Amino acid sequence: MFLFSRFQVIRSHISIFYPQAVLEEYTESIFEALDVEAVVQALQTDGLYLGIQLPTTIIEEILAFTKCEPCFANFDPQLMFYVEEKELWQQKYGNLVVSDYVDPERNCCAIEKITQDSKLLKIAAAYFNAKPVFTGSRLWWSFATNANFQERLNFAQELFHYDPIDYRSLKFFFYLSEVDAASGAHVCVRGSHKNKKITHQLTLFIGRSDRDISQYYPQEDILTICGNVGFGFAEDPFCFHKGTPPAQRDRLMLQIEYCLNNYHF
Numbered sequence: 670m671f672l673f674s675r676f677q678v679i680r681s682h683i684s685i686f687y688p689q690a691v692l693e694e695y696t697e698s699i700f701e702a703l704d705v706e707a708v709v710q711a712l713q714t715d716g717l718y719l720g721i722q723l724p725t726t727i728i729e730e731i732l733a734f735t736k737c738e739p740c741f742a743n744f745d746p747q748l749m750f751y752v753e754e755k756e757l758w759q760q761k762y763g764n765l766v767v768s769d770y771v772d773p774e775r776n777c778c779a780i781e782k783i784t785q786d787s788k789l790l791k792i793a794a795a796y797f798n799a800k801p802v803f804t805g806s807r808l809w810w811s812f813a814t815n816a817n818f819q820e821r822l823n824f825a826q827e828l829f830h831y832d833p834i835d836y837r838s839l840k841f842f843f844y845l846s847e848v849d850a851a852s853g854a855h856v857c858v859r860g861s862h863k864n865k866k867i868t869h870q871l872t873l874f875i876g877r878s879d880r881d882i883s884q885y886y887p888q889e890d891i892l893t894i895c896g897n898v899g900f901g902f903a904e905d906p907f908c909f910h911k912g913t914p915p916a917q918r919d920r921l922m923l924q925i926e927y928c929l930n931n932y933h934f
Contacts, residue, residue, distance in 0.1 A: 670932075674836045676870060677863050680907070683836040687799035687929050698788040699724050705788055708903055709795045712839070716862030716908040719894065721901035723783075723843050728899045730779035731808070731845060735921065738776065740768040740810065743824070752810060755919075764816040767824045773808040773923070780806055784925055789841055792903065793927040797837045801927040804834075808845075808923050811853045813915040821914050829858070830876045832906035835928035843901040845921040850893055850913075853920030855902075858882060858909040859890040865909075882909060 673679050703721060711718040735752060742748040742758065742765040750758045752768065759765050773780045783789070784803050793801035811824075821827045832838070848854050866885050869877065882891065886909075893913070894902060904910065 684799040715859045716905035718903040723899035727779045734777040742768045764814045769809040774806040804928045811920045828876045829909045829911045838928040841925040843923040851916045852918035853915035855894045861909040862905040862907040
């Protein structure tokens with residue numbers, strides 16, 4: 670999969686080997702105003718759809734969860750702390766670049782509700798032309814620190830890349846803090862899920878520099894995504910994308926992922 674999924678011709682036809690979804694089985698949604706067809710059309714064309722808003726009650730429940738549950742820093746389960754103690758932990762352990770909550774969809778009912786939402790499942794099913802499989806969620810902080818480029822690189826910041834996690838995959842992202850260009854905005858190259866330079870496909874390296882990206886893709890397609898609390902978007906992770914390091918304010922973000930297969934053990 671890691672070798673062959675990078676080719677669009679394979680990804681676009683792979684769904685014939687998978688069971689079709691019955692869209693009518695998805696009935697309840699917290700996203701009342703969301704137009705499923707509009708999202709799917711945008712994903713097919715751009716690999717990106719902006720403007721999925723979380724309800725206020727869901728936002729409040731997730732934020733309450735982040736205050737009462739510990740998170741672990743820099744992918745190290747030994748560095749477990751409450752986010753309000755961040756400054757003390759940074760003094761003790763140095764730069765804390767990111768910090769994740771453990772199994773958020775299992776431990777937070779609001780996030781579990783999002784993962785099972787009928788409209789998100791319909792979008793994934795229509796986009797895959799096959800039954801989607803929920804493969805995980807991630808709730809994490811990106812901290813404003815003095816970390817260097819290499820430290821940031823270790824946590825998917827600074828460098829454009831795409832994610833060959835399955836033949837077909839889709840991620841939904843939601844900002845749970847105010848995000849502008851100086852507070853960890855996500856950057857996505859619109860249309861790059863299909864329109865990849867052939868040399869970018871014929872290599873095992875999935876990372877690309879800003880210069881590589883700007884030389885091949887139009888500047889208007891390199892989107893810095895900002896938004897208020899609860900702002901969300903859908904993205905095909907085969908688009909080139911990157912996280913930018915927060916400079917002035919910490920960023921809290923939720924990710925929901927669907928694929929054709931679940932390779933996690």
